[in-house]
Amino acid sequence: MSKDGQNQERPSETCSIRSNDVLEHGRQLRGWRLECVQLSAGAFDGITCELQLDHFQIIRERTNQALIKRGASWPDSIVLSLPLDASGQGWLGGHQLPAGATLLSDGNNLPELRTPTRLDLICVAFSRRWFTIRVIEAGYLRLAEHVWRLERFSIPEQHRLALCALLLSIFEEVERQPSILVHAASREALEDTLLETLLAGLAESVLVTLAEDTPRKQLADQVRYLMLKDPSEAPNLAEICRRLSISRAHLQNCFQLSYGVTATQMIRAARLHGVRSELRDARLSGRQVSIGDVAARWGFWHWSRFTADYRRQFGELPSVTVRPARLSQSRQFKGGRSDSG
Known part of the structure; x- marks a missing residue:
């Protein structure tokens, strides 16, 4: 990890994985340690799409069963979770999660979640140190303090929708033109747009008290x-x-x-x-x-x-x-950085 929080060992690329085994599904994300326990009954189907940029890791996860999820992402990370669609009720700390609830969590200690039965979720993980420096450079000193202390935010609906739309469009554009990830200029422009949209949403957010476990x-x-x-x-x-x-x-x-x-x-x-x-x-x-x-x-x-x-x-x-030679997942990689950026 460099001084500004950039992980130099992560190439820019996309990875799409489909699995019918909840155990494998929880172990797909690079740098993460997740355990997923299937709570609802039925054959599991999970799709994870991961896009690794220089400073952002963007993940879209779709699952068809209720899960208990716990674990951690990579060191020094913050994880912003944005549900796109859900069927059923989610729970955190013994509290029901409201529809569309946005979570900003310490990646080193992700809260245990009980997910809805069907969930389409998009997450953004980034270095707390790197992001705090960017927030200070943008002039949001109070926001930088809140981010550094990993306080919880409630993002206004219009900003949440704008952020979701941007993240989906990033996946679509990289799928259509993988060479976006090859060139430093396009990667930098993409990350600048994401950073600006994220800052705009957090700057208009209100702090919320993290409810303790009931x-x-x-x-x-x-x-x-x-x-x-x-x-x-x-x-x-x-x-x-x-x-x-x-x-x-x-x-x-x-x-x-x-x-x-x-x-x-x-x-x-x-x-x-x-x-x-x-x-x-x-x-x-x-x-x-x-x-x-x-x-x-x-x-x-x-x-x-x-x-x-x-x-x-x-x-x-x-x-x-337990049968040998059992195929339970498919994996596709795209993109790849060819310069030092």
């Missing part, structure tokens, strides 16, 4: 930890309720009001995710594993019920997941 979500997360820290010795919900001196109805209510699903649904989805992760790792490493043993370790004792749940959740049987 007590209900804190309790739900405590239960998630107890249930998943050691799957082979996990207590059941009844035992957890006794341990925490709460009723089962209250526990289910905490999950419903924090994630939009019951505790039973959340824990089942997390355990199925754990099974799928182990089977996928075994397939990639060429190891032979017993599906029944893996399932039992994650608390599934009834074989036919487990396979039915697994198929309902992921659209395939566990035997398909």
Whole structure:
């Protein structure tokens, strides 16, 4: 990373990846560490389009299932998330996200999100140090302080729409003419336009207080930890309720009001995710594993019920997941920088 926050090792290029495996989908973005847990049932279909410029990383992500997403982007980054379209409810910190909610987040510690069932999202990641310097140079000293402290903004609707339209047009133009990324002059002009539009939106924004996790979500997360820290010795919900001196109805209510699903649904989805992760790792490493043993370790004792749940959740049987030579994604690269810029 250079002094102004530019990552010199990232060539300008575009990358489009389509995956039918939620585990692979969460590992596609270069420099990011994301975990995605599929919450809703059905075969997963995800498309990630990534455009890497000199100072901006632009990402468009489309998914067809509700996910729990957590992780981090590259060091010193800020991530601006702009939903283009969504079907269903999103959740952050136990709070329902309003339609079109814009998030400006610390890339080193992205907030855990429960995404809507279908989501078309565009994100912009950039260096906090580099962007703060650009903000100061533009004369927005107060804004620079807010950005450096990673405070939350509410961008006016007209600026949000203008920014979304610009980002979509950038993808369209680079798709139509990849040589835009080859020449330093066009890359610089593109980034200047994006920077000006972003500054215009943030300059008109108002600060918003970051809502803390609700007590209900804190309790739900405590239960998630107890249930998943050691799957082979996990207590059941009844035992957890006794341990925490709460009723089962209250526990289910905490999950419903924090994630939009019951505790039973959340824990089942997390355990199925754990099974799928182990089977996928075994397939990639060429190891032979017993599906029944893996399932039992994650608390599934009834074989036919487990396979039915697994198929309902992921659209395939566990035997398909572990099968060798399974193609689950397609990847396309375009562009490429040929000068030192």
